[in-house]
Amino acid sequence: MRNRNHLASPHVISGTVRGQPSGDGGRLPRPQQLEGTLPPELLALPRWLPWVALPRANGGIGKVPALPRAGRLVPVDCRREGVSWQEALELARGHRAGGVGVSLPPSAGLVALDLDGPLTPEMTARLERIDGYAEASPSGQGVHVWLRGTLPRSRREHHAEWLARDFVTVTGRSLNGRGRHLGHLEQAEAVLGTGKVPRQAQDTSTQGRRGLTVTDQEVLQRLRRSRNGDRAMQLLSGAWADLGYMSPSEADYAAVRFLAFWTRDEDQIERLLRASGLVRTKYDQPGYLSRTLTRALALGGPVYSGKGDNE
Numbered sequence: 001m002r003n004r005n006h007l008a009s010p011h012v013i014s015g016t017v018r019g020q021p022s023g024d025g026g027r028l029p030r031p032q033q034l035e036g037t038l039p040p041e042l043l044a045l046p047r048w049l050p051w052v053a054l055p056r057a058n059g060g061i062g063k064v065p066a067l068p069r070a071g072r073l074v075p076v077d078c079r080r081e082g083v084s085w086q087e088a089l090e091l092a093r094g095h096r097a098g099g100v101g102v103s104l105p106p107s108a109g110l111v112a113l114d115l116d117g118p119l120t121p122e123m124t125a126r127l128e129r130i131d132g133y134a135e136a137s138p139s140g141q142g143v144h145v146w147l148r149g150t151l152p153r154s155r156r157e158h159h160a161e162w163l164a165r166d167f168v169t170v171t172g173r174s175l176n177g178r179g180r181h182l183g184h185l186e187q188a189e190a191v192l193g194t195g196k197v198p199r200q201a202q203d204t205s206t207q208g209r210r211g212l213t214v215t216d217q218e219v220l221q222r223l224r225r226s227r228n229g230d231r232a233m234q235l236l237s238g239a240w241a242d243l244g245y246m247s248p249s250e251a252d253y254a255a256v257r258f259l260a261f262w263t264r265d266e267d268q269i270e271r272l273l274r275a276s277g278l279v280r281t282k283y284d285q286p287g288y289l290s291r292t293l294t295r296a297l298a299l300g301g302p303v304y305s306g307k308g309d310n311e
Helices: 031-037 085-094 121-129 185-192 206-210 216-225 229-236 248-260 266-274 288-297
Strands: 048-055 061-069 072-075 099-103 110-115 134-136 143-148 155-157 160-163 167-170
Touching: 031 085, 048 072, 048 085, 048 167, 048 248, 061 099, 061 167, 085 099, 121 185, 143 167, 143 185, 216 229, 216 248, 216 266, 229 248, 248 266, 248 288, 266 288
Parallel strands: none
Antiparallel strands: 048 061, 048 099, 061 072, 099 167, 110 143, 110 160, 134 143, 155 160
């Protein structure tokens, strides 16, 4: 899935995965498996990375691209960093990562259809009508279908997400009888009855979806009442070391990821950070906060839909 792919697990401490499936557990694919299973167009993409599980504000698990720094895996910006699929797999095995994935650049001409699991009988029947290579998601519940096509940006519709410029996990656990060829975006859209929503300028922010301006206080109230609210509020109080984060910068990154579920307004997130216990003189260094926000928000992920505070 996206990393969305491009955050929550009690097994995660400071970007290092504990108890997450690893090469030792037999869950990481073998090089021969990927080379003999995946579409060649996918293998040719230049930015592959291991991923680690980190907590999301909604209580789910985000699969975040990472590279080793000082002997441990830490989150990185998948738009700027990456290695070959062979090296990513080797790094994942050596550092006990949860798995590997690939970053989709705008020029790739590829779209990953991410179907949430477990699949309903209706969605299973529709999946059988969609052509192209498909594989099980890391959880084994969802399915990724790889398609040839272009979208100006990723979009979500019902239980399907169309990933165009994201980090997408790859397992190599292909669905039987589908082959390794790419499907076609238009055909998949026709089967799912999608593609009718204008592709340009789909605002996925809380404000854009609901047409409302959410105040700073409302964001904090909703965060406090969420499933990971206690951890998030402790982090914002400045107690990052007690939570296992290795540095204030890592804590800043995690705080942005927590807040990003409730608001994608960068100015608002910066205000909330500056009003938190994490604030320090580094915030005034040119470009520091903007880089942190850009890197954290680039991972995408779900946003508040307005249905309830415990999403």
